[in-house]
């Protein structure tokens with residue numbers, strides 16, 4: 268029996284393909300059957316011969332109707348085709364010939380694609396006689412079938428075999444390239460989605476965004492990238508507050524998640540924990556419904572602030588490095604954001620403590636004006652509201668008002684506390700306080716934006732104020748507002764050397780001084796808000812700088828950090 272093997276640079280099946288074929292025993296696959304059928308049609312069209320396809324590992328046989336149902340390949344023939352490197356011509360008896368190729372189907376199964384021909388007056392080989400007899404065929408029927416086979420001389424059949432081999436080799440190459448293209452396309456799509464998610468996340472890392480909002484944003488977009496039964500984020504956002512956000516059907520509640528994480532305390536959390544195939548494992552038994560999962564920390568120890576968990580990947584798929592990498596990136600970003608918020612809070616606390624200390628120092632130095640800074644701050648903020656200033660500006664005005672007289676720290680106590688009329692020299696000493704305050708606070712980078720109020724709150728609208736003799740709108744608006752609030756509180760309050768001025772008189776002074784001492788717009792704002800301002804002063808109680816602590820973190824973070 269002569270055999271011709273034709274070599275190809277790109278063989279149709281590799282040893283790896285064959286191994287997959289062995290693994291897929293007993294597997295049924297409509298997809299493979301469909302591909303096998305189309306290959307059969309292709310083979311018949313390419314060779315013009317009655318053709319068949321044979322999937323040995325699950326004994327799937329399909330042939331053209333011109334071939335009898337008993338015609339299959341013996342194990343010996345199967346081996347000849349499977350282990351041939353490319354297309355093969357196999358003689359069966361003296362003049363019956365098979366030509367065939369191993370091909371790998373989508374399931375990984377290896378099939379043999381072949382055709383049958385004869386040369387000259389052929390007689391049926393012994394194995395056909397046995398098979399036909401078993402199938403109830405008569406000798407005449409078998410002879411008729413053999414005679415019906417196309418008669419093709421060996422050289423022609425060899426060329427046909429070679430051409431068909433090349434044809435299928437090319438088809439395989441095209442299919443492979445097509446598969447690679449599809450894989451590449453879906454990989455690019457996934458990467459784009461991944462980058463898009465991480466980009467959208469980093470775009471939302473302002474301190475004003477709550478961690479819960481970020482977590483929910485991640486979970487909402489995560490499902491399209493990691494189609495799991497459930498994804499969840501558990502975060503410790505404060506000393507006594509945490510969030511547990513779940514998307515989908517998580518087979519773990521909060522308590523079980525805590526139990527799961529504690530089980531892996533020894534894990535090296537610089538990399539995600541990936542667990543697949545939990546069925547029939549101790550872990551699977553302890554956490555029923557958990558088939559596979561990825562667990563990543565939010566933040567690194569000692570600043571770990573929570574966990575991201577993804578459970579039960581869809582379609583029985585296993586978690587891999589792609590999912591682990593994405594969740595790891597999200598965990599790092601969220602962890603960094605939470606840590607930043609903590610740092611901002613610490614910084615905020617420092618700034619508040621500092622301002623509180625300054626105000627208390629001033630109050631201790633000049634007890635007669637205790638509470639002045641806070642009242643001016645409250646009044647100035649109300650004037651700012653009346654002038655429709657944005658919230659950020661109102662908080663700046665508030666903070667600047669709190670510190671507007673801080674320069675008095677550098678003025679002699681005897682002058683500050685003097686109950687009598689000041690001498691010109693003493694008055695000049697007092698007039699130094701805006702610049703002294705400015706110089707003190709100028710050193711502090713985080714308070715730069717409130718300096719105009721401190722330096723210029725004694726400027727007059729007509730240019731006759733101090734220290735810079737600024738005029739009109741040359742004076743920063745913050746300072747023009749503080750000037751009105753400062754004057755109001757100074758005139759209204761009792762001092763050791765005089766009683767507070769009646770409101771009617773004060774307002775008369777405001778009217779006369781509008782456009783001269785004070786900005787007319789701010790004076791108008793005062794008259795529009797006069798009842799509120801009276802109420803602010805009436806209701807005022809010296810709470811100290813604790814009012815500062817009421818500033819929202821967003822404001823502090825935005826304005827002072």
Ligand SMILES: [Fe+2]
Pocket residue numbers: 671672700724725753
């Ligand atoms: Fe002042």
Ligand SMILES: [Fe+2]
Pocket residue numbers: 639643671672753
């Ligand atoms: Fe003042």
